[in-house]
Amino acid sequence: MYPSLILASGSPRRRELLTMAGIPFEVVLPADHAETDPVAGEPPRATVLRLAREKAADVAKRTAEGIVLAADTLAECDGLPLGKPRDRDHAREILQTLRGRDHTVLSAICLWRRPEDFIAQDVAESHLRMRMLSDEEIESYLDTGLWEGKAGAFGLQDRIDWIEVVSGSQSNVVGLPLELLAILLMNFHE
Numbered sequence: 001m002y003p004s005l006i007l008a009s010g011s012p013r014r015r016e017l018l019t020m021a022g023i024p025f026e027v028v029l030p031a032d033h034a035e036t037d038p039v040a041g042e043p044p045r046a047t048v049l050r051l052a053r054e055k056a057a058d059v060a061k062r063t064a065e066g067i068v069l070a071a072d073t074l075a076e077c078d079g080l081p082l083g084k085p086r087d088r089d090h091a092r093e094i095l096q097t098l099r100g101r102d103h104t105v106l107s108a109i110c111l112w113r114r115p116e117d118f119i120a121q122d123v124a125e126s127h128l129r130m131r132m133l134s135d136e137e138i139e140s141y142l143d144t145g146l147w148e149g150k151a152g153a154f155g156l157q158d159r160i161d162w163i164e165v166v167s168g169s170q171s172n173v174v175g176l177p178l179e180l181l182a183i184l185l186m187n188f189h190e
């Protein structure tokens, strides 16, 4: 029998993707303080790995048995991390930076198996191109509120004609790289 999977995430996108993949799971939310503050100059790849691990560790310490799954997603443009917008003005600023530009979305997965405390983690990267957007298009997207809680102030799933996925996984962009998850889970079950 496979150990049960515990999703350490409040993200509705992550729940949907895992449900679509047909993997049974329960949800245990990481504490708000599980993610520590940004570290100046830390590369985005290191940041997503660190944050996914912190969320997994927080839930693992409250889990007797099973595999805890946590993830973290960041957008990156010209080496600069673009996380979730603080407010509408910040979202506008991020979208003005991204329009017409190539950028990358990185998602880290951390699996933490209890009670053995085996850990597996890795990062998936997708390369994206956002088409040139007018100020009016940006404002109309901001009006929808869909940018809230999304890395890079934008959801690929919200306006699929605005973004071309040049390479990499689509589920990665939405917060949970399913191909990477399958590989990590397979290694865990060996």
Ligand SMILES: Cc1cn([C@H]2C[C@H](O)[C@@H](COP(=O)(O)OP(=O)(O)OP(=O)(O)O)O2)c(=O)[nH]c1=O
Pocket: 008, 009, 010, 011, 012, 013, 014, 055, 071, 072, 073, 074, 075, 084, 105, 149, 150, 151, 152, 154, 155, 156, 157, 173, 174, 175
């Ligand atoms: C780039 C991009 C991100 N996102 C979302 C995925 C993540 O939910 C969010 C990035 O924030 P995260 O901090 O990775 O996750 P979260 O706070 O939503 O959930 P939790 O920490 O509880 O797991 O941005 C999209 O939905 N579409 C996109 O195109």
